[in-house]
Amino acid sequence: AQSVSQHNHHVILSEAASLELGCNYSYGGTVNLFWYVQYPGQHLQLLLKYFSGDPLVKGIKGFEAEFIKSKFSFNLRKPSVQWSDTAEYFCAFPAVSGGYNKLIFGAGTRLAVHP
Amino acid sequence: DGGITQSPKYLFRKEGQNVTLSCEQNLNHDAMYWYRQDPGQGLRLIYYSQIVNDFQKGDIAEGYSVSREKKESFPLTVTSAQKNPTAFYLCASSIRPGQDSYTFGSGTRLTVV
Numbered sequence: 013a014q015s016v017s018q019h020n021h022h023v024i025l026s027e028a029a030s031l032e033l034g035c036n037y038s039y040g041g042t043v044n045l046f047w048y049v050q051y052p053g054q055h056l057q058l059l060l061k062y063f064s065g066d067p068l069v070k071g072i073k074g075f076e077a078e079f080i081k082s083k084f085s086f087n088l089r090k091p092s093v094q095w096s097d098t099a100e101y102f103c104a105f106p107a108v109s110g111g112y113n114k115l116i117f118g119a120g121t122r123l124a125v126h127p
Numbered sequence: 128d129g130g131i132t133q134s135p136k137y138l139f140r141k142e143g144q145n146v147t148l149s150c151e152q153n154l155n156h157d158a159m160y161w162y163r164q165d166p167g168q169g170l171r172l173i174y175y176s177q178i179v180n181d182f183q184k185g186d187i188a189e190g191y192s193v194s195r196e197k198k199e200s201f202p203l204t205v206t207s208a209q210k211n212p213t214a215f216y217l218c219a220s221s222i223r224p225g226q227d228s229y230t231f232g233s234g235t236r237l238t239v240v
Contacts, residue, residue, distance in 0.1 A: 021167060046228055056217065056231040102169060113177070114160070114185065115219075115229055119169040 014039050014107040018118035025093050026126050033088040033121050035077075035103035045086040046115070047077055048102045056102070062086065073097070098125045129154045131232035133218050138237045140205070140212070148203045148235045150218035157222070159201040160229065163187060164215040173216075176201055205237060213239045 019034035037043065047059040060071025067079040077088045086103060103118040131152045140146045152159065158177045162170040172185030176195040190209025195201055201220075205212045215236050219229040 018169075048231075055233040056219075058228045061228055113158075114172055114175055115221075116172075117162075117170040119167060 014105075014116055016103050016105060016116055016118040018101075018103055018121050020121045021119065022122050022124075024124045024126065027095055028092050029125075031088070031090040031093045031097070031123070033101055033103075033123070035086045035088065035118060036084050037086065037103075037105050038084065039105065039107065043079075043081075044106055045077075045079060046104045047071065047075070047086075047088050048104060048117075049099050050102070050120075051099045059088070059101070093123075093125050095125050095127050097123060099123060131218055131220055131230055133216075133232035133235050135235060136233065138235055140237065140239050142239055143207045145204055145206050146237065148205065148216055148218075148237070150201045150203065150232060151199055152201075152218075152220045152230075152232075153199060154220055154222075154230060155198070156220035156230070157198070158220060159195070160219040160221075161185075161191070161193065161201070161203045162217045162219065164217055164234070170217065173203065212237055 015038045017036045045062045048056045049059045050056045059075050060069050062069045062079045070076045075090050079086050101121045104115050106113050107116050134149045160175040161173040164170050171187050173191050174193040176182035179198050182193050182195050192204045215234050217234045218232040221227050221229045
Protein backbone atom coordinates (compact mmCIF):
# COMPACT_ATOMS: atom_id res chain seq x y z
CA ALA A 13 0.00 0.00 0.00
CA GLN A 14 1.12 3.53 -0.67
CA SER A 15 2.24 5.24 2.51
CA VAL A 16 4.31 8.02 4.02
CA SER A 17 6.54 7.58 7.07
CA GLN A 18 7.74 10.37 9.29
CA HIS A 19 10.39 9.10 11.65
CA ASN A 20 10.31 11.72 14.35
CA HIS A 21 7.06 12.28 16.17
CA HIS A 22 8.35 14.89 18.60
CA VAL A 23 11.39 17.11 18.19
CA ILE A 24 12.61 19.66 20.71
CA LEU A 25 15.25 22.19 19.71
CA SER A 26 16.77 25.40 20.96
CA GLU A 27 16.64 28.51 18.82
CA ALA A 28 19.40 28.66 16.17
CA ALA A 29 19.74 24.88 16.09
CA SER A 30 19.55 23.13 12.73
CA LEU A 31 16.52 21.06 11.83
CA GLU A 32 16.05 17.97 9.74
CA LEU A 33 12.75 16.06 9.68
CA GLY A 34 12.67 12.72 7.95
CA CYS A 35 10.07 11.63 5.41
CA ASN A 36 10.00 8.41 3.39
CA TYR A 37 7.36 7.36 0.91
CA SER A 38 6.48 4.02 -0.61
CA TYR A 39 5.66 4.56 -4.27
CA GLY A 40 7.76 3.72 -7.28
CA GLY A 41 6.10 5.85 -9.92
CA THR A 42 6.22 9.55 -10.69
CA VAL A 43 6.21 11.34 -7.40
CA ASN A 44 4.94 14.70 -6.31
CA LEU A 45 5.77 15.52 -2.71
CA PHE A 46 4.61 18.12 -0.23
CA TRP A 47 5.41 19.43 3.21
CA TYR A 48 2.61 21.12 5.11
CA VAL A 49 2.83 23.03 8.38
CA GLN A 50 0.18 23.60 11.04
CA TYR A 51 0.99 26.39 13.49
CA PRO A 52 -0.84 26.31 16.82
CA GLY A 53 -4.47 27.25 16.32
CA GLN A 54 -4.10 27.71 12.58
CA HIS A 55 -5.04 25.73 9.51
CA LEU A 56 -2.70 23.60 7.47
CA GLN A 57 -0.67 25.52 4.95
CA LEU A 58 1.76 24.50 2.24
CA LEU A 59 5.42 24.85 3.15
CA LEU A 60 6.95 23.57 -0.08
CA LYS A 61 6.38 21.11 -2.89
CA TYR A 62 8.35 19.02 -5.36
CA PHE A 63 6.96 18.10 -8.75
CA SER A 64 10.02 17.69 -10.96
CA GLY A 65 13.37 19.27 -11.80
CA ASP A 66 15.85 20.39 -9.17
CA PRO A 67 15.62 17.91 -6.29
CA LEU A 68 16.47 20.64 -3.79
CA VAL A 69 13.29 22.60 -3.21
CA LYS A 70 13.07 25.87 -1.34
CA GLY A 71 9.94 26.88 0.49
CA ILE A 72 8.67 29.64 2.68
CA LYS A 73 10.31 30.87 5.91
CA GLY A 74 13.76 29.49 5.03
CA PHE A 75 12.73 25.84 4.78
CA GLU A 76 14.04 23.51 2.12
CA ALA A 77 13.66 19.84 1.27
CA GLU A 78 15.70 17.43 -0.81
CA PHE A 79 14.15 14.72 -2.94
CA ILE A 80 16.40 11.65 -3.05
CA LYS A 81 14.78 9.15 -5.38
CA SER A 82 17.14 6.28 -4.56
CA LYS A 83 16.24 6.57 -0.88
CA PHE A 84 12.54 7.33 -1.39
CA SER A 85 13.07 10.30 0.89
CA PHE A 86 12.02 13.93 1.04
CA ASN A 87 13.56 15.32 4.22
CA LEU A 88 12.75 18.82 5.44
CA ARG A 89 15.59 21.06 6.61
CA LYS A 90 16.20 24.47 8.08
CA PRO A 91 19.69 25.70 9.04
CA SER A 92 18.59 27.78 12.03
CA VAL A 93 15.18 27.44 13.65
CA GLN A 94 13.26 30.17 15.43
CA TRP A 95 10.73 30.03 18.24
CA SER A 96 8.03 30.85 15.65
CA ASP A 97 8.76 27.55 13.86
CA THR A 98 7.02 25.71 16.69
CA ALA A 99 4.35 23.76 14.82
CA GLU A 100 3.36 20.36 13.51
CA TYR A 101 4.83 19.34 10.18
CA PHE A 102 3.30 16.86 7.74
CA CYS A 103 4.82 15.18 4.74
CA ALA A 104 2.36 14.15 2.01
CA PHE A 105 2.11 12.81 -1.50
CA PRO A 106 -0.77 12.25 -3.91
CA ALA A 107 -1.71 8.65 -4.61
CA VAL A 108 -4.11 7.00 -7.00
CA SER A 109 -6.70 4.57 -5.72
CA GLY A 110 -9.49 3.15 -7.84
CA GLY A 111 -8.87 5.79 -10.49
CA TYR A 112 -9.18 8.63 -8.01
CA ASN A 113 -6.47 10.87 -6.67
CA LYS A 114 -6.04 11.56 -2.97
CA LEU A 115 -3.36 13.03 -0.73
CA ILE A 116 -1.73 10.67 1.74
CA PHE A 117 -0.23 12.21 4.89
CA GLY A 118 2.40 11.06 7.31
CA ALA A 119 1.64 10.94 11.03
CA GLY A 120 3.20 14.35 11.57
CA THR A 121 6.13 15.69 13.58
CA ARG A 122 5.57 18.09 16.44
CA LEU A 123 8.41 20.58 16.68
CA ALA A 124 8.92 22.65 19.81
CA VAL A 125 11.55 25.39 19.67
CA HIS A 126 12.72 26.82 22.97
CA PRO A 127 14.06 30.39 23.20
CA ASP B 128 -10.35 36.44 -0.78
CA GLY B 129 -10.87 32.89 -1.97
CA GLY B 130 -10.75 30.08 0.50
CA ILE B 131 -12.50 27.34 2.38
CA THR B 132 -14.96 28.05 5.17
CA GLN B 133 -15.72 25.40 7.73
CA SER B 134 -18.42 25.84 10.31
CA PRO B 135 -18.90 25.66 13.15
CA LYS B 136 -15.43 25.89 14.65
CA TYR B 137 -16.47 23.95 17.76
CA LEU B 138 -19.30 21.48 17.96
CA PHE B 139 -20.66 19.44 20.83
CA ARG B 140 -22.90 16.47 20.26
CA LYS B 141 -24.66 14.02 22.49
CA GLU B 142 -24.09 10.35 21.91
CA GLY B 143 -26.60 8.88 19.49
CA GLN B 144 -27.11 12.09 17.53
CA ASN B 145 -26.15 12.79 13.95
CA VAL B 146 -24.37 16.06 13.24
CA THR B 147 -23.45 17.80 9.99
CA LEU B 148 -20.24 19.76 9.44
CA SER B 149 -20.28 22.44 6.80
CA CYS B 150 -17.58 23.04 4.18
CA GLU B 151 -17.88 25.74 1.55
CA GLN B 152 -15.26 26.88 -0.98
CA ASN B 153 -15.19 29.79 -3.41
CA LEU B 154 -12.03 28.71 -5.21
CA ASN B 155 -13.85 27.04 -8.10
CA HIS B 156 -12.05 23.79 -7.28
CA ASP B 157 -13.52 20.56 -8.59
CA ALA B 158 -12.08 18.28 -5.95
CA MET B 159 -12.97 18.37 -2.27
CA TYR B 160 -11.90 16.21 0.66
CA TRP B 161 -12.68 15.47 4.29
CA TYR B 162 -9.91 14.45 6.64
CA ARG B 163 -9.92 13.52 10.28
CA GLN B 164 -6.95 14.56 12.42
CA ASP B 165 -6.11 12.72 15.64
CA PRO B 166 -2.94 13.23 17.71
CA GLY B 167 -0.10 11.03 16.50
CA GLN B 168 -2.06 9.67 13.53
CA GLY B 169 -1.74 12.47 11.04
CA LEU B 170 -4.61 13.11 8.68
CA ARG B 171 -6.79 10.26 7.57
CA LEU B 172 -9.08 10.54 4.57
CA ILE B 173 -12.80 10.08 5.22
CA TYR B 174 -14.42 10.94 1.88
CA TYR B 175 -13.45 12.72 -1.29
CA SER B 176 -15.22 14.09 -4.32
CA GLN B 177 -13.69 14.95 -7.67
CA ILE B 178 -16.84 16.29 -9.27
CA VAL B 179 -20.39 17.30 -8.42
CA ASN B 180 -22.70 14.38 -7.62
CA ASP B 181 -19.78 11.99 -7.27
CA PHE B 182 -17.87 11.00 -4.15
CA GLN B 183 -15.74 8.12 -2.97
CA LYS B 184 -15.03 6.54 0.39
CA GLY B 185 -11.64 7.17 1.87
CA ASP B 186 -9.76 5.07 4.38
CA ILE B 187 -12.09 5.61 7.36
CA ALA B 188 -15.57 6.22 5.88
CA GLU B 189 -17.53 4.03 8.29
CA GLY B 190 -20.00 6.08 10.32
CA TYR B 191 -19.78 9.08 7.99
CA SER B 192 -21.77 10.27 4.98
CA VAL B 193 -21.37 13.13 2.50
CA SER B 194 -23.16 14.81 -0.37
CA ARG B 195 -21.93 16.94 -3.27
CA GLU B 196 -24.93 18.63 -4.80
CA LYS B 197 -23.07 21.85 -5.58
CA LYS B 198 -19.49 22.47 -6.60
CA GLU B 199 -18.95 24.86 -3.71
CA SER B 200 -20.30 22.67 -0.93
CA PHE B 201 -19.26 19.33 0.56
CA PRO B 202 -20.99 18.73 3.92
CA LEU B 203 -19.99 15.85 6.15
CA THR B 204 -22.47 14.06 8.42
CA VAL B 205 -21.12 12.23 11.42
CA THR B 206 -23.69 9.60 12.22
CA SER B 207 -24.41 7.79 15.46
CA ALA B 208 -22.75 4.74 13.91
CA GLN B 209 -19.33 6.39 14.19
CA LYS B 210 -17.86 4.78 17.29
CA ASN B 211 -15.26 7.40 18.15
CA PRO B 212 -16.35 10.70 16.61
CA THR B 213 -14.50 13.12 18.89
CA ALA B 214 -11.79 14.58 16.64
CA PHE B 215 -10.66 17.53 14.56
CA TYR B 216 -12.16 17.52 11.06
CA LEU B 217 -10.52 19.24 8.13
CA CYS B 218 -11.99 20.02 4.75
CA ALA B 219 -9.76 20.63 1.72
CA SER B 220 -10.00 21.30 -1.97
CA SER B 221 -7.73 21.23 -5.00
CA ILE B 222 -7.82 22.24 -8.66
CA ARG B 223 -6.22 19.19 -10.16
CA PRO B 224 -6.17 16.19 -7.85
CA GLY B 225 -2.73 14.69 -7.60
CA GLN B 226 -1.04 17.52 -9.38
CA ASP B 227 -1.62 20.49 -7.16
CA SER B 228 -1.42 21.25 -3.51
CA TYR B 229 -4.53 21.31 -1.38
CA THR B 230 -6.13 24.31 0.30
CA PHE B 231 -7.41 23.58 3.78
CA GLY B 232 -10.14 25.05 5.90
CA SER B 233 -9.57 26.01 9.52
CA GLY B 234 -11.30 22.88 10.81
CA THR B 235 -14.13 21.86 13.10
CA ARG B 236 -13.46 20.34 16.48
CA LEU B 237 -16.21 17.88 17.33
CA THR B 238 -16.68 16.66 20.88
CA VAL B 239 -19.17 14.00 21.82
CA VAL B 240 -20.48 14.40 25.35
